[in-house]
Amino acid sequence: MSNEPSVGRGDDELARRIAAYESEEWLGALKELKPVQGVDLYAIGFEAGKQAALVLHLANNAPSLGWFHPRTAWLSSMASVAATVLLMFALQDGALQDVAIQRVAPSGTSEMAEQTDPPVNDSELVPTLSAENEPRPNLQEPDPAIKDVLAELPSKWRDRMEGMEVQVANSEDSNHVVDVEPRRLRLAFQRRQLIENLGETIQ
Amino acid sequence: MDDEQPEQKLTETQFADIVRELSGPLLLYARQLCRHPEDVVQEALLSLRLEPIAPRNTRTWLFRVVRHGALNNLRGEERRRKHESQFGHERPAWFESNSSPLDISEAVAALEGLPDEERETIVARLWGELTLNEIAVLTDTSLATAQRRYVRGLEKLRDALQVEPCRGWKPLRRNHEQ
Numbered sequence A: 001m002s003n004e005p006s007v008g009r010g011d012d013e014l015a016r017r018i019a020a021y022e023s024e025e026w027l028g029a030l031k032e033l034k035p036v037q038g039v040d041l042y043a044i045g046f047e048a049g050k051q052a053a054l055v056l057h058l059a060n061n062a063p064s065l066g067w068f069h070p071r072t073a074w075l076s077s078m079a080s081v082a083a084t085v086l087l088m089f090a091l092q093d094g095a096l097q098d099v100a101i102q103r104v105a106p107s108g109t110s111e112m113a114e115q116t117d118p119p120v121n122d123s124e125l126v127p128t129l130s131a132e133n134e135p136r137p138n139l140q141e142p143d144p145a146i147k148d149v150l151a152e153l154p155s156k157w158r159d160r161m162e163g164m165e166v167q168v169a170n171s172e173d174s175n176h177v178v179d180v181e182p183r184r185l186r187l188a189f190q191r192r193q194l195i196e197n198l199g200e201t202i203q
Numbered sequence B: 001m002d003d004e005q006p007e008q009k010l011t012e013t014q015f016a017d018i019v020r021e022l023s024g025p026l027l028l029y030a031r032q033l034c035r036h037p038e039d040v041v042q043e044a045l046l047s048l049r050l051e052p053i054a055p056r057n058t059r060t061w062l063f064r065v066v067r068h069g070a071l072n073n074l075r076g077e078e079r080r081r082k083h084e085s086q087f088g089h090e091r092p093a094w095f096e097s098n099s100s101p102l103d104i105s106e107a108v109a110a111l112e113g114l115p116d117e118e119r120e121t122i123v124a125r126l127w128g129e130l131t132l133n134e135i136a137v138l139t140d141t142s143l144a145t146a147q148r149r150y151v152r153g154l155e156k157l158r159d160a161l162q163v164e165p166c167r168g169w170k171p172l173r174r175n176h177e178q
Helices: A012-022 A024-031 A040-060 A070-090 A145-152 A155-160 A174-202 B012-031 B037-050 B059-082 B102-112 B116-126 B132-138 B142-158
Strands: none
Touching: A024 A040, A024 B116, A024 B142, B012 B059, B012 B116, B037 B059, B037 B116, B102 B116, B102 B132, B102 B142, B116 B132, B116 B142, B132 B142
């Protein structure tokens, strides 16, 4: 660390006292206290970002993987929904904080709030999704690949995708939001970049 | 985690490991300096992730970024303090319950009773696992000053936790009769 400023010489007597203190049992017990991991939102965002990128990748490549047959179209739509939900959780403390996931139906259709950005090129999925005469797929037999992806999701996200209404609460008081919002928006933007980078990495 | 990183971008795995290992200590450290430590730590971790080349010593780099961010955050808070009626009333947890024989609330109270500079030094040393040299650089002071702050803080902590220095230490209960 030659470029770091010099910190000068320490005091030898103090150094001895410090060594003695640090060998005391009570200090070891104090050090054992585990700091709260209070940036769970970030960790969730990061993990969710990875998961979302993977699901997006699967959804985008559904045709090449043979999943785009009308009979299995719901799988693609499920992947799309899963990715959207994951992205929302990844970004939930940012710009999308107060967006409600109003309903994600078990059939794979969703009623997302309008503010939600589409996560993928959904246009490719639309024709199949709008097909009216296709028989309802058997939900008990999902494609193993999708099943594996969904199985890797944290249970709370899976639960939330099973037709439950989810409200991402906005806990900030109104005065606070005014000051905080620009920073949160910036963080959300950075996080989106991060997720996109992860998506590119996976692909 | 290896503190001496090669000069290249962090891999996802390395980054995830850093988040897991250091987010708690960084948060605790930021909590000593400002009122919104989560934002500060989150920004620091994002900054690390977006760095094109990983810092040589990720741990000290992160603590430095968190310190700067926390001090900036504190200045912003001062400006809007008058607008927030609940400012200062919330007291988020510092530690999780674990196997330590110490009572968490007593430990937190003892730490809170320290002067800011001593508490910052102790947190950086005990939970951040920085050397006193690194803390001296971090806090822009001399090694001897960092040592003095550390020792004074430890002495006060020991008194607050009712530790008897010459005996085998046992955690003392609130109503313990000596």
